[in-house]
Amino acid sequence: MSLSLFVLQVVNGLEYGLLLFLVASGLTLVFGVLGVLNFAHGSFYMLGAYLAWWLSERTGSLLVAILVAIPAMVVIGLAVERLAIARLYARDHLSQVLLTYGLVLLFNELQRALWGNDVHGVSTPRALAWTMHLGETQTWPAWRAFTALACVGIGVAMRQIVLKTRFGMRVRAGASNAEMVEALGIDVRRLFAILFSAGTALAGLAGMLAAPLTTVYPGMGESVLILSFVVVVIGGIGSIKGAFFGALLVGLADTFGKVLLPGFASAIVYAVMAAVLLWRPRGLLGPAFEGR
Amino acid sequence: MTLSRRALLGAAACSSLLARRLFSATPAKLRIGLLLPYSGTYAALGHNITDAMKLAASEHGGKLGGREVEWVAVDDESDPAKAPANVNKLIAGEKVDILTGPVHSGVAMAMMQIVRQENVLTVVTNAGAQAVTGTLCAPHVFRTSFSNWQTSYPCADVMLKDGRKKAVLMFWNYSFGQESMAAFKEGYAKGGGTIVKEIAVPFPTTEFQANLSEIASLKPDAVFVFFAGAGAAKFVKDYADAGLRDRVALYGSGFLTEGVLAAQGAAAEGIKTTLHYADALDNPANRKFREAFKKATNREADVYAVAGYDTVNVLAQALEKVKGDTGAHSELIAALESARIDSPRGRFRFSKTHNPIQDVYLRQVRGGREAVVGVAMKDAEDPGAGCKMGK
Numbered sequence: 249m250s251l252s253l254f255v256l257q258v259v260n261g262l263e264y265g266l267l268l269f270l271v272a273s274g275l276t277l278v279f280g281v282l283g284v285l286n287f288a289h290g291s292f293y294m295l296g297a298y299l300a301w302w303l304s305e306r307t308g309s310l311l312v313a314i315l316v317a318i319p320a321m322v323v324i325g326l327a328v329e330r331l332a333i334a335r336l337y338a339r340d341h342l343s344q345v346l347l348t349y350g351l352v353l354l355f356n357e358l359q360r361a362l363w364g365n366d367v368h369g370v371s372t373p374r375a376l377a378w379t380m381h382l383g384e385t386q387t388w389p390a391w392r393a394f395t396a397l398a399c400v401g402i403g404v405a406m407r408q409i410v411l412k413t414r415f416g417m418r419v420r421a422g423a424s425n426a427e428m429v430e431a432l433g434i435d436v437r438r439l440f441a442i443l444f445s446a447g448t449a450l451a452g453l454a455g456m457l458a459a460p461l462t463t464v465y466p467g468m469g470e471s472v473l474i475l476s477f478v479v480v481v482i483g484g485i486g487s488i489k490g491a492f493f494g495a496l497l498v499g500l501a502d503t504f505g506k507v508l509l510p511g512f513a514s515a516i517v518y519a520v521m522a523a524v525l526l527w528r529p530r531g532l533l534g535p536a537f538e539g540r
Numbered sequence: 541m542t543l544s545r546r547a548l549l550g551a552a553a554c555s556s557l558l559a560r561r562l563f564s565a566t567p568a569k570l571r572i573g574l575l576l577p578y579s580g581t582y583a584a585l586g587h588n589i590t591d592a593m594k595l596a597a598s599e600h601g602g603k604l605g606g607r608e609v610e611w612v613a614v615d616d617e618s619d620p621a622k623a624p625a626n627v628n629k630l631i632a633g634e635k636v637d638i639l640t641g642p643v644h645s646g647v648a649m650a651m652m653q654i655v656r657q658e659n660v661l662t663v664v665t666n667a668g669a670q671a672v673t674g675t676l677c678a679p680h681v682f683r684t685s686f687s688n689w690q691t692s693y694p695c696a697d698v699m700l701k702d703g704r705k706k707a708v709l710m711f712w713n714y715s716f717g718q719e720s721m722a723a724f725k726e727g728y729a730k731g732g733g734t735i736v737k738e739i740a741v742p743f744p745t746t747e748f749q750a751n752l753s754e755i756a757s758l759k760p761d762a763v764f765v766f767f768a769g770a771g772a773a774k775f776v777k778d779y780a781d782a783g784l785r786d787r788v789a790l791y792g793s794g795f796l797t798e799g800v801l802a803a804q805g806a807a808a809e810g811i812k813t814t815l816h817y818a819d820a821l822d823n824p825a826n827r828k829f830r831e832a833f834k835k836a837t838n839r840e841a842d843v844y845a846v847a848g849y850d851t852v853n854v855l856a857q858a859l860e861k862v863k864g865d866t867g868a869h870s871e872l873i874a875a876l877e878s879a880r881i882d883s884p885r886g887r888f889r890f891s892k893t894h895n896p897i898q899d900v901y902l903r904q905v906r907g908g909r910e911a912v913v914g915v916a917m918k919d920a921e922d923p924g925a926g927c928k929m930g931k
Contacts, residue, residue, distance in 0.1 A: 253757045260749040365584050367773045369803035379783060386756035387783030462746065463777060463803050465770035466581065471744070503750040506741075514742035 249507070252383050257503050259382070263392055265499020266399035267458055271472055272479035272491045273406060274450030280486020281423040282440050284333055285341050287348035290473030291355035292448045296321060296455025298363055301370045301464045310373050314456045318449055325448025329441045337440070356466065365466050370459040395457045402450070403492055410488060419443060423486055478517055482524045484534025493532055497524075567864060570607035572855075573630035575623075575641030575651065576665075578615040581769065582643045584799075586615075589643070589665050589848035591837045596852035599832070604852070605859025616642050623650035631660050637866040638663065640851055643844070645669035645715055652676040661872060663855065665847045670719050673895035675926035680869070682876055682894040684854060685847040686816050687922040688719035691793035694900040694917035695764060695814040696727030699791055702812075704761035705733050708788075710751060711766040713740035720766040720793055728764075736760045746774045752782040763788055768795040773803040780807035794818075797905060798843060808905045814916045816896070817843040817885040818903045821912055826884035841884075850883045857881070893924030 249257075275289045299320060303313035332351065336344050371377070372391040379387040410416035421429045422439055430436045455469075462468065479498050483490030498517055505516030524532065574593070576586035590613065597609045612634045614626050623642075627650070630636050639655065639662045642648055648667035655662045656678050664672050664683040668691065673683050699707065707728065711717035717740075725735060736758055739751050755763060763784075767775045772795065779785055785807065794815025797808055819830070819842065829849060833841035841849075858875035862868045880889050888898040902916040 250757065253753060256753045256757075257750055260753055264747060264749060365581070367770045367800045367803040369773060369777065369805050369807075371805065379781065381783075383753075383756065385759060385783070385787055386753055387781070389781040392781070461774075461778075461781075463770060463773040465773070468770070471746075502747065506747075506750040507754055510740060514745065 256383055256386065257507060258500070259388075261500035261503035262496060263396045263499070264503060265496040266396045267454060268472075268475055268479055268498055269403060269492050269495035270399045270454040270457070271451055272476040272483070272495055273403065273488055274447035274454075275476050276480045276483065276486055276488060276491045277450075278444055278447040279480060281419055281443055282333075282337065284336065284444075285344045285348065286333075286447070287345060287473065288328070288351035288355065289447070289451050289476065290469030290471075291352050292321065292325070292451035292469075293455040293458075293472050294359065294467075294469035295324065295355060296452030297370075297459040297462070297464045297468060298359060298455075299452070300456035300459040301368045302363065304370060310370065310456075310460065314453070317456055318453060321449040321452030322445045324452075325445030326441060328448065329444040333444060334437065334441070352469075355469075359466060368464040370464060372460045389461075391460055395461070398457060402453075403488070406488055415442075475517065478521050480531075482521050482531055484528075484531030487531070487533040490531055490533030497532075567607050569610040570604055570638070570859070570864065570866070571610050571612055571634065571636045573634060573636030573639045573641075574611060574613040575616050575626055575630060575639065575647070576613065577618045577643050578613070580618050582618045585643045585666065585844045588837075588839070588842060588845040589641075591839075592833060592841065592845035592848035593640070593665075593852045595832055595836050596849045596856070598836075600852070600856050604856045605862065605864030607859070607864040612636055616644070616647050618642075618644040618647060620644070620646035620650045623647045624654060627651050627654045631655075631658055636660065638855065640665050642667055648672055649676070652678075652681070655681060659869065661866065661869075663851050665851050666844055668719075669715060670922075670925065673891070673893040673922060673927060674924055677893045677924065677927035677929050679873055679929055682854075682890060684851045684896060686898075687895050688716055688793075689723040689922050690895075690898070690900055690920050691723075691795065691815055692720040692764075692766070693723040693727045694902075694920055695791055695793065695812075696724050696731060696733065698812060698814060698902055698916050699762050699764065699789075700728070700731040700733055702762075702789070704789060706736050706761045707733060708737045708739065708755050708758055708760045708763045709735060709765070710739040710741065710755070710763060712743040712745075712768075712771060714743040716768075717743070717766040721764075724764055744771060746771050748775055748778045749782075752778060752784060755788065756782065756784060760788060763790050765790065765792045765796060767792070768798070769800065772796045773800040776800075776804045776811065777807045785810070794843070794903065797903075797910060801905065801908065801910060805908070809908070810905060812902060812904045812913070814900050814902055815843065816898045816900050816920070817846050818901050818910050818912045820903075820910055821885065821901070823884070823886060825882050829884040846884050850881055850885075850888075853883070854879050854881050891921050891924060893922065893927040893929065895922045895924065897921045 271293055278284055278286050299317040300313050303316050304310045307313055376390045376394050379389050382388045418434055418439055426436050479491055479494040483494030501516050501520045506513045576589055577583055578586050616626050639660050643666040645667040648669050662681045666685045668686050668688040670687055709721050711721050790811050792813050794813045796813050801808055830841045857879050858872055861875040862871045877890055886899050888896040891897050897919050899915050900917040900920045902913045903910050904913050
């Protein structure tokens with residue numbers, strides 16, 4: 249492999265990883281703080297993508313579609329939390345898996361009924377519809393670069409919020425001991441509802457940003473969900489920073505696996521996960537304490 | 541007024557006799573079993589095949605060989621694991637006279653294992669697995685759609701004629717993709733082409749970026765691919781985004797653009813594919829069929845609907861010859877073997893292994909539409925490798 253091709257593949261891997269991070273960050277947040285194993289996270293990703301397509305068809309602009317779809321995702325997140333998830337905080341993971349898996353089936357049927365089974369393309373906003381040269385033969389669409397930068401930006405913003413704000417402090421406190429936080433007079437249920445809908449919106453946003461790249465199709469959430477779980481486990485459950493590095497690692501492993509060990513490509517990511525867990529059973533930056 | 545019990549019984553006996561007489565005057569209904577997906581990824585295909593079959597039957601007045609048609613549909617869910625139970629339900633439970641379907645090749649393989657032991661006339665309406673008219677072929681099994689070989693072998697010649705002698709192959713690594721590639725390689729090697737690299741992508745992965753960078757660095761004359769559905773839509777877009785479309789020509793079996801052209805948009809412009817059908821085929825049968833299908837369903841017909849339509853038309857032809865007697869097994873098979881079908885895809889007949897001998901067209905995406913450029917291979921006949929019948 250020549251040096252230029254190597255650099256190109258690193259860029260490919262990082263870009264893929266950044267998008268995975270955006271999906272996985274919401275998952276790790278919900279899992280880490282709320283303790284909820286949310287299988288429906290992939291459905292929110294799919295829902296975001298479908299909303300981006302459907303609204304951009306109607307408004308003629310993907311940016312407008314995204315601006316409308318994000319509040320919609322927040323509302324959907326709040327509704328799902330209040331109607332379903334909130335009843336399960338005290339239950340074990342099995343009940344949560346059953347419920348959220350039920351939600352996956354529900355959202356899939358909803359998608360089928362509302363939008364049908366066709367594959368849809370989403371066009372990128374005109375301002376970002378150009379490509380840049382990478383190496384001598386390949387080009388890179390500007391939307392890909394924009395998506396990657398947006399993911400970095402959102403990651404940095406999340407980190408600032410969690411580490412530097414009062415809300416972030418409550419989130420961290422809620423993650424380590426929800427009962428104590430409640431005893432100190434903070435409305436934990438409200439905190440959880442906000443967090444869950446934030447996670448929903450993040451997954452939806454990832455779907456919206458990915459829609460022009462991946463096209464929109466039934467079942468698009470499921471494959472992303474599995475990889476997101478891998479990212480969360482590698483990074484350490486509940487750690488956003490861990491999810492960031494985990495996602496980059498998965499992106500790079502997947503990219504180089506495809507090129508160097510094509511026959512083994514689909515297993516590489518899981519091999520990396522196994523290796524990381526053998527080395528650090530709680531993931532790269534997992535909590536050091538025995539927690540929930 | 542009182543009615544004696546004797547009179548009542550007599551009346552009942554009379555009426556039941558009468559009823560039997562009446563019924564024996566009209567022959568029993570012809571039960572056609574449909575083993576098709578009505579849910580999941582392939583649901584749209586299952587519905588199109590079914591509706592086209594019903595359309596064809598209604599054009600024959602709802603009767604084939606003088607017998608009124610009765611449909612018995614089972615949702616196969618495209619699940620090979622459920623196929624044996626579903627096939628048994630249709631054959632033993634519903635006692636269908638003729639079995640048709642499926643879409644998914646895995647379901648077809650499971651179906652073949654059972655059908656080979658049974659004496660039920662079977663018509664495969666989509667699944668392209670080589671084995672159906674190859675290693676697992678049987679005298680009472682026909683296919684009205686295509687074999688994977690037919691979708692890809694002719695494309696090798698097309699590429700060589702375009703002067704592209706160095707190719708990269710890229711495909712989803714499951715039976716359809718593998719059979720497609722094997723057929724293409726056979727033709728490409730025969731014509732003196734060289735394959736620079738084969739890239740097998742695990743099914744149903746749609747993350748292609750790493751492989752596209754690889755293709756860009758290999759700089760082949762052309763790329764031949766097998767992807768379908770959502771994967772095909774994404775691949776074609778990624779390929780154009782990576783700047784490869786204008787540098788390395790992209791070819792594929794027709795499934796690369798079939799049904800996803802709208803989603804691919806401008807990215808698909810110029811792609812050449814080979815298939816035994818194209819929506820834009822200009823012949824009277826196709827125009828009539830597309831119009832009738834649109835009228836009946838309010839949807840556009842496609843390659844899947846064509847196979848359903850032809851299935852009923854060929855059955856009508858053969859059943860006419862045996863006067864609707866599905867029990868006259870060998871006569872019915874002989875009638876099918878000699879059938880000539882004037883299909884929307886053009887005329888076709890069955891090969892010795894019961895796969896269609898049909899023209900494979902070269903299509904190119906021009907202005908967002910699939911244009912028919914010409915015939916890539918006239919009377920393409922699947923080699924039927926491994927079939928012991930009729931040779």
